[in-house]
Structure formats: C-alpha cells, structure tokens
Amino acid sequence: MTEPLFVIPLWADLLAVGLGGVQGALFASGFVGRQRLDLLGVTLIGIVMGMGGGLIRDLLLNVTPTTLQSNWYLLTAVGASLVGMLLAGVFRRLNAVIVALDAVVIGLFGAFGTAKALALGLPFVPAVFVGVCSAVGGGILRDVILGLPVAIMHVGSLYAVAAGVGCVVLAGSAALGAPIAVAAIACVVVTTVIRLLAVIFDISLPEQRALHRRKVAIETSAIPIIRPSDG
Amino acid sequence: MTEPLFVIPLWADLLAVGLGGVQGALFASGFVGRQRLDLLGVTLIGIVMGMGGGLIRDLLLNVTPTTLQSNWYLLTAVGASLVGMLLAGVFRRLNAVIVALDAVVIGLFGAFGTAKALALGLPFVPAVFVGVCSAVGGGILRDVILGLPVAIMHVGSLYAVAAGVGCVVLAGSAALGAPIAVAAIACVVVTTVIRLLAVIFDISLPEQRALHRRKVAIETSAIPIIRPSDG
Amino acid sequence: MTEPLFVIPLWADLLAVGLGGVQGALFASGFVGRQRLDLLGVTLIGIVMGMGGGLIRDLLLNVTPTTLQSNWYLLTAVGASLVGMLLAGVFRRLNAVIVALDAVVIGLFGAFGTAKALALGLPFVPAVFVGVCSAVGGGILRDVILGLPVAIMHVGSLYAVAAGVGCVVLAGSAALGAPIAVAAIACVVVTTVIRLLAVIFDISLPEQRALHRRKVAIETSAIPIIRPSDG
Numbered sequence: 001m002t003e004p005l006f007v008i009p010l011w012a013d014l015l016a017v018g019l020g021g022v023q024g025a026l027f028a029s030g031f032v033g034r035q036r037l038d039l040l041g042v043t044l045i046g047i048v049m050g051m052g053g054g055l056i057r058d059l060l061l062n063v064t065p066t067t068l069q070s071n072w073y074l075l076t077a078v079g080a081s082l083v084g085m086l087l088a089g090v091f092r093r094l095n096a097v098i099v100a101l102d103a104v105v106i107g108l109f110g111a112f113g114t115a116k117a118l119a120l121g122l123p124f125v126p127a128v129f130v131g132v133c134s135a136v137g138g139g140i141l142r143d144v145i146l147g148l149p150v151a152i153m154h155v156g157s158l159y160a161v162a163a164g165v166g167c168v169v170l171a172g173s174a175a176l177g178a179p180i181a182v183a184a185i186a187c188v189v190v191t192t193v194i195r196l197l198a199v200i201f202d203i204s205l206p207e208q209r210a211l212h213r214r215k216v217a218i219e220t221s222a223i224p225i226i227r228p229s230d231g
Numbered sequence: 232m233t234e235p236l237f238v239i240p241l242w243a244d245l246l247a248v249g250l251g252g253v254q255g256a257l258f259a260s261g262f263v264g265r266q267r268l269d270l271l272g273v274t275l276i277g278i279v280m281g282m283g284g285g286l287i288r289d290l291l292l293n294v295t296p297t298t299l300q301s302n303w304y305l306l307t308a309v310g311a312s313l314v315g316m317l318l319a320g321v322f323r324r325l326n327a328v329i330v331a332l333d334a335v336v337i338g339l340f341g342a343f344g345t346a347k348a349l350a351l352g353l354p355f356v357p358a359v360f361v362g363v364c365s366a367v368g369g370g371i372l373r374d375v376i377l378g379l380p381v382a383i384m385h386v387g388s389l390y391a392v393a394a395g396v397g398c399v400v401l402a403g404s405a406a407l408g409a410p411i412a413v414a415a416i417a418c419v420v421v422t423t424v425i426r427l428l429a430v431i432f433d434i435s436l437p438e439q440r441a442l443h444r445r446k447v448a449i450e451t452s453a454i455p456i457i458r459p460s461d462g
Numbered sequence: 463m464t465e466p467l468f469v470i471p472l473w474a475d476l477l478a479v480g481l482g483g484v485q486g487a488l489f490a491s492g493f494v495g496r497q498r499l500d501l502l503g504v505t506l507i508g509i510v511m512g513m514g515g516g517l518i519r520d521l522l523l524n525v526t527p528t529t530l531q532s533n534w535y536l537l538t539a540v541g542a543s544l545v546g547m548l549l550a551g552v553f554r555r556l557n558a559v560i561v562a563l564d565a566v567v568i569g570l571f572g573a574f575g576t577a578k579a580l581a582l583g584l585p586f587v588p589a590v591f592v593g594v595c596s597a598v599g600g601g602i603l604r605d606v607i608l609g610l611p612v613a614i615m616h617v618g619s620l621y622a623v624a625a626g627v628g629c630v631v632l633a634g635s636a637a638l639g640a641p642i643a644v645a646a647i648a649c650v651v652v653t654t655v656i657r658l659l660a661v662i663f664d665i666s667l668p669e670q671r672a673l674h675r676r677k678v679a680i681e682t683s684a685i686p687i688i689r690p691s692d693g
Binding site: 380392 | 503517526527535
C-alpha cells in the first residue's frame with residue numbers, strides 16, 4: 001500500500017490552533033470573582049484549547065506531536081490567547097460569531113484527526129474515533145484542569161455527535177475515493193452545520209429515560225457568554 | 232535475547248473490552264437526577280472503561296495502541312455499553328455478578344499489561360507498574376471525566392493491591408520460566424480471588440494513622456449498585 | 463546534524479524522582495479527616511509526583527519512558543514516599559526546607575525536560591514548553607487525581623513562570639554554545655531563586671483586571687504545611 005501523502009497545510013493547522021486559542025482565552029476570561037484566573041491561567045487554557053486536540057491525536061497515533069516540531073504552534077496559541085483575553089469584552093457581544101467559530105474549530109480538528117489517522121493506515125472506526133477525540137479532547141482537558149464538569153458528558157446540543165458525523169463523512173468519502181482535501185472540507189461543513197442547527201433549534205440527544213433539566217445550565221457553561229459575577 | 236512472541240489473542244482482548252464496556256455503562260447509568268448522563272455520555276464511559284486500560288498501557292510502552300488497529304475494539308466497547316445500559320435494571324439485582332465481573336476485568340487488564348510490558352523487555356518492577364496502570368487506569372479516567380473522587384485513592388477493599396499482587400505473580404512466574412499463558416491465567420485468578428475476598432470480608436489497607444470512616448461510602452460509589460435518586 | 467549525546471546521569475534523575483516522591487507523600491499526608499488517604503493513596507501520590515514529570519516529558523517527545531526502563535525509578539519513588547510519610551511530622555516543622563526542596567525539584571525536572579527536548583532536535587519554543595510541562599506536570603496530575611483545584615491555575619507565586627524562565631535560560635545558553643551541563647545547572651539555579659524570591663516577597667502575576675483574593679488560600683494548599691483537621 002502506498003502511503004497516502006496527506007499533509008495538513010501549516011496555515012490550516014495554525015488557523016485551527018489560533019481559533020482554538022482565542023476560544024480558550026475567551027472561556028477562561030469568563031471566570032470572575034473567587035475563581036478568577038491570572039494572566040498565566042488564561043494563557044494556559046488558550047494553549048490547551050489550541051494545541052490539546054492535536055496533542056491527543058498524535059498521542060493516540062503514537063507519532064511525534066506535530067505541534068512541537070515548530071515554534072509557530074505555541075507562538076500562535078499564546079498570541080491568540082492574548083488577543084482573546086484583550087478582546088473578551090468585544091467578542092462577548094458577538095455571541096453568534098463565537099458559537100460559529102467554535103463549530104468551525106471542532107470541524108477542523110475533527111477533519112485533521114480523521115485524515116491523519118487514515119493516512120497512517122487506521123481502519124474506518126478508529127480513524128473516526130481519533131477525529132472525534134481531536135475535536136473534543138481540548139475541551140475535555142480544559143474542563144478537567146479547571147475542575148469543571150466535563151461539558152460533552154452533559155451538553156445537550158450534539159457537540160460530540162456533530163464532530164462524529166463530520167468525521168464519518170470524511171472517512172466515508174475517502175473510502176469511496178474522494179480526494180482527501182474535498183472530504184476534509186465536507187467534514188468541516190457538515191460538523192459546523194449540525195452544531196449550529198443543534199444550537200439554533202436546541203436539539204439534544206435522547207435521554208436514557210427521563211427528562212434532563214440541567215441541559216441549559218451546562219450548555220451555557222460550555223461557552224460562558226454571560227456569567228454573572230459572584231464576587 | 233529473543234523477543235518473546237507474546238500476542239494477546241483477539242478474543243481475550245475483546246472479552247476484556249466488552250466486560251469493561253458493560254461495567255462502565257452500568258456505572259454511568261447509575262447517575263440519576265441532575266447528574267443524569269445522556270445516551271452519548273453513557274457510551275463514552277463504556278468506551279473509557281473498555282478501552283482506557285489498553286490505551287494507557289500502550290501510551291506507557293510507547294507503542295501504537297492495539298485498540299485502534301482494528302474496528303472490533305470500538306464496536307465491541309460501544310455494543311457492550313448499549314447492552315449494559317439496556318440491561319442496567321437486570322444487572323443491578325445481580326450485585327454479586329457485577330462485583331465478580333469487575334474483579335475478572337481488573338485481572339485481565341493487569342495480566343495483558345504486565346505480559347505486554349515483559350514482552351517489550353521492561354524489567355520486573357516497571358512491568359508490574361504498567362500492569363497495575365492498565366488494570367486501574369480506565370477507572371481513574373472514568374472518575375476524572377465524571378468529576379468524581381478517584382475511587383482507588385480512597386477505596387478500602389484492596390482494589391489496586393489485588394491487581395498489583397496478580398501482576399507480581401505473573402512477572403514472577405515468567406521470571407521462573409513459566410509459560411506466559413499459564414502465568415497470565417494465574418494472574419487473573421489471584422487478582423480475582425484477592426479482590427473478592429477483600430469485598431466479602433471487608434478487608435482494607437492500614438490507615439496512615441487514624442480510623443477511616445469514609446470507606447463504605449466511597450466503596451459503594453465505585454460500583455453504584457444502589458444509588459438513591461436525588462431528583 | 464550530529465545527535466547531541468546528552469544523557470541525564472542516573473543519579474541526578476533518581477535524585478529528582480526521590481525528592482518529588484518525598485514532596486508528594488508530604489502533600490498527601492496532609493489530608494486529614496474524611497479526605498484522609500490510606501497507605502496506598504499516599505504512595506500513589508508520591509509516585510505521581512516523582513515520576514509524573516518524566517512520563518509527561520517522554521509522552522510529549524514520543525520516546526519510550528526512561529522511568530520505565532529500570533527498576534530503580536519506581537523503587538526510589540516508593541521508598542521516598544514511605545520516607546516522606548513517616549517523617550511528615552518532622553518535615554512539617556521545616557517549612558523552609560520543604561519549599562526550597564520543591565523549588566529545586568521544579569528546576570531539575572524543567573532542566574531535564576528542556577535538555578532532552580533539545581537533544582531530540584525540538585526547536586527553542588517547544589523545548590521550553592516540554593521543560594515547563596515536565597516541571598509542573600506531576601503537580602497537575604496530583605491535583606487532578608486528588609480532585610483539587612489545579613494549583614498552577616490559581617497560585618500567585620510564579621510557580622510555572624519560575625520553571626519557564628529557567629528553561630528559557632537553558633535553551634538560550636545552549637543556543638549560544640554553552641555546554642549542556644552548565645546550562646542545566648544555570649536552569650536549576652535560576653528556577654530555584656525565582657521561586658524562592660516569589661515566595662519570600664509574595665510576588666504574583668498581574669491579574670487580568672481585578673484583585674485576586676484567593677491567592678493565599680490556594681498557595682497554602684499547594685504545600686499543605688498547616689491544614690487544620692476537619693474530622
């Protein structure tokens with residue numbers, strides 16, 4: 001079998017890292033009162049959100065982390081964190097923009113994860129798994145480090161499912177012979193659209209059995225647009 | 232030194248993954264009220280419990296994760312999670328069966344972890360360490376993701392110790408020239424017996440100094456057979 | 463490029479593991495009342511603090527963990543944990559000694575992490591990142607496993623910053639042609655001095671915006687010298 005020479009373009013990779021870093025810093029800046037983070041804390045969360053997905057992907061694939069092969073990834077993540085922190089006030093008024101960006105970031109990390117896994121010869125199901133872990137892994141790390149309930153365990157709006165469907169589309173298209181770049185774009189589009197539709201129409205997964213009242217509260221904690229001060 | 236060609240049979244590996252997945256889903260289904268998990272959450276915990284031990288083992292050994300080389304691992308873990316979720320009501324009445332299954336799962340993961348570490352040339356002590364991490368790693372990941380106190384840090388009933396003794400038996404037998412399959416079976420038997428005896432007779436490790444009142448509460452949280460609804 | 467044949471001397475590596483293990487056990491022994499840990503729990507935290515930094519470093523570098531290539535690392539970590547536990551009463555009166563040891567440990571792990579990353583060909587920025595992760599990774603793992611707020615996210619006394627500056631000094635000196643051993647010693651000294659000055663003069667990073675009242679409470683939880691019993 002010929003090694004499929006799939007290389008994620010550096011600009012695309014850095015775009016995902018940068019958007020993730022901005023997201024992370026916005027999230028971390030949302031803590032007020034006693035839980036307030038200092039400058040370093042906000043930057044660390046930006047790094048975790050910008051680079052966590054790629055690190056988890058490369059750990060699962062047992063390859064040397066791409067994000068540590070060049071100075072640019074960390075510099076981008078730190079720079080994006082500072083931008084996110086400074087512009088937190090502005091961004092917060094652009095709620096729709098933040099949600100849309102977040103959806104695109106999930107799509108990008110899912111696409112890169114699945115594509116890299118397929119390029120390394122993983123079968124369909126684990127390739128999709130690696131993609132989903134790349135997409136949601138940064139958020140899980142963020143929540144664990146901040147001591148928050150892990151959002152995707154409770155969130156109602158099809159967060160991980162959006163990533164999963166996008167990764168399945170990528171892996172399926174690739175299996176049917178589509179060029180990987182086209183399949184990756186399809187993945188990002190599908191993930192973004194599902195996620196946005198889920199947010200707009202407030203769709204959630206079926207409960208195990210009973211009604212789930214906590215959804216709204218947790219959903220807002222996933223992207224803390226408005227978080228009343230407790231201090 | 233000839234590389235000991237130890238290969239865990241796929242059926243045995245999938246058996247451990249499946250039993251782990253059922254365990255995880257039973258555990259996750261036990262959350263009621265505000266903490267209730269949705270369908271995806273229960274499945275994720277099933278995947279974590281079924282595949283977490285193997286992933287941690289392969290990360291520590293710096294080899295490509297076996298569980299991602301075939302579609303079967305994830306399909307088994309997901310299928311087992313669904314079975315565990317659907318049959319949660321039935322299983323819960325079979326308390327003894329659950330505890331016994333859990334003990335066998337710890338034994339299997341400990342045996343596979345230690346055997347693989349020895350096969351890769353690790354010395355005695357780290358091989359046992361990798362085995363114990365395989366055995367208890369899935370549970371640690373589960374507790375961290377669910378935001379629970381990590382069970383093995385507080386549990387009284389010799390959970391990690393049972394795994395450790397089993398792994399020592401395996402590594403010791405192998406050092407004395409026993410066939411690895413025999414040593415692995417001994418490991419599973421020893422781990423299971425110690426764990427079950429500890430549960431039956433409520434044996435615990437010595438405290439640092441004082442009495443430890445929290446044991447019973449935490450022990451039940453490790454396997455939430457009965458968990459009164461709070462909603 | 464010739465591979466720089468940098469090998470951390472075993473005695474230095476074991477020194478860091480041992481000091482980390484003592485630190486971890488002292489920390490874990492500090493829990494009283496309902497949160498009291500048993501013998502195994504204290505030892506596990508000692509292992510996490512003694513070996514966690516090295517494991518995280520080797521995972522990020524995608525090399526086989528050094529700490530699992532020899533029996534000595536685990537034996538040292540376990541032995542150090544027992545020493546730390548037994549002498550907890552004595553050590554606690556030597557507050558200054560504990561803080562100083564902790565500062566040296568951060569410096570050692572930071573130096574080993576950065577030096578190994580540079581030896582493997584990583585660029586400047588990611589090499590420093592790996593060093594900082596080695597220095598603070600054990601503490602993050604400890605806090606996550608114990609269900610505590612992650613100290614470096616909230617701590618005021620320049621904990622991670624001290625490690626970062628030390629790692630920058632190492633990487634910078636190496637880039638300017640200094641022998642790696644000299645650069646490593648400079649790293650340890652710089653990290654230790656910054657950390658101690660920060661503790662002595664109670665220096666902290668600038669807030670994002672407002673006053674940060676929680677600093678003292680969290681800082682004491684990072685090294686629980688005095689922790690009133692709640693049971």
